[in-house]
Amino acid sequence: MNPKELTLIYVWDAYCGWCYGFSKSLQAFHENHPELALTVLSGGLFVNNKKLPIASFPHIPEANKRISQLTGAEFGAPYQRLLEEGTFVMDSEAAAKGLSALRFFAPERSYYLASSIQHAFYYEGKSLSDPATYREIAIANNLDPEAVLARFGDVASTKDAHADFAKVQQLGVQGYPTLLLQKGDELIGLGGGVMTAEKIENRLRSVIS
Template sequence: MAAAENVRLTYAFDAYCPWCYGFGPALRSFAQDHAHRVRLDIRSAGLYAGGRARPVSAYPRMADECERVTQLTGVGFGAGFAQALSDGTTVADSTAAAAGLAVLYSQADEVGVPHLAAAEAVQQAWFVNGRSLADPEVYRDIADGLGLDASKVSAAYASPAPWAQARADFRALRRLHVTTYPTLLLHTAHGADRLGSAASTAASLTAALDQCLAAAFSRPSFTQPPVSRGELS
């Protein structure tokens, strides 16, 4: 289906969201299978932003939620993460994580590293190693692991730009009425359709994609208003 090539998807996720972590392997496999036709735009969510950026001890159900994620997706959580939950002092700050990701994405574009690899590395830092995603050293270490320039990453993280990008991502997802994570959206001339759920497999995501595309191309198209640059361009 020629019209289905170069499909645009938005992935809304939060680096501190255990369900997004559980969804990661399925999304990675799906993205690899469809790399020839899918363009994945990853947007950070503000799950723990503003007044919700609090020590993890303020969220006592997080451990039970992670257990549920393991039951449904099979992903494992690391000893460092378990220790961080036990200590309870790490502040879950989605804005800091989103800023770090914005820096990594920018540097990754220069050397052709997929954004999804950077997002997974940030998730590993928290859900496996229990490292605070507000720690600039996390992004230096990830940069080294991905073959990026760690010094450039550190300098950029200390500048205002990635923090502004983090807030722009939050606004973009609100405009799409995304309130739960992970959310994978397919964009067509008819709007945005959600694909799958947190417990989806790569195969079920493929089936959902094909079904949505078939439905979209069977309907008359209409002209959408342009999207402001810097939001979902």
């Protein structure tokens, strides 16, 4: 099959710890397949009535331990302090707007920008509702920080975030992280969770052979 007929869709949420854990596997797999375009869609894990202080989700510390054990992901001390303090509100809509603003200027680097967003939160303990976070990510990725911040504050990024949420619902994806292969009109699950790059690779081979 022509690789141009195959594309990848990655459904994630910036405030999803399992997505943070999956990022190394996905990066390794993605780097092995530059021929496959990768679209990143924000799922909207903490929106509307789920936009609550982090202490409202008592399962998170234990889940983080499992994520670290199974994937080797490191949670930074500033993030741990946020978790212990408990008042920080995870707002997936603001984070989806942040991704939208960044990827508008570098769509081909969407995955790396998404990964930078998660590093900012889970390692550096930075708010994904704070424009300053996206300024730093823009500078680190050689994007115009003022243009990114203008886009973040614009209604276009809100519409884009909502379009992502709608698309994820349309795809029927209910858990994150989920990596899909689009093969013509067909959508095939390639993996997520704690899958290694090698396992995703094997799954891809079995699907296209």
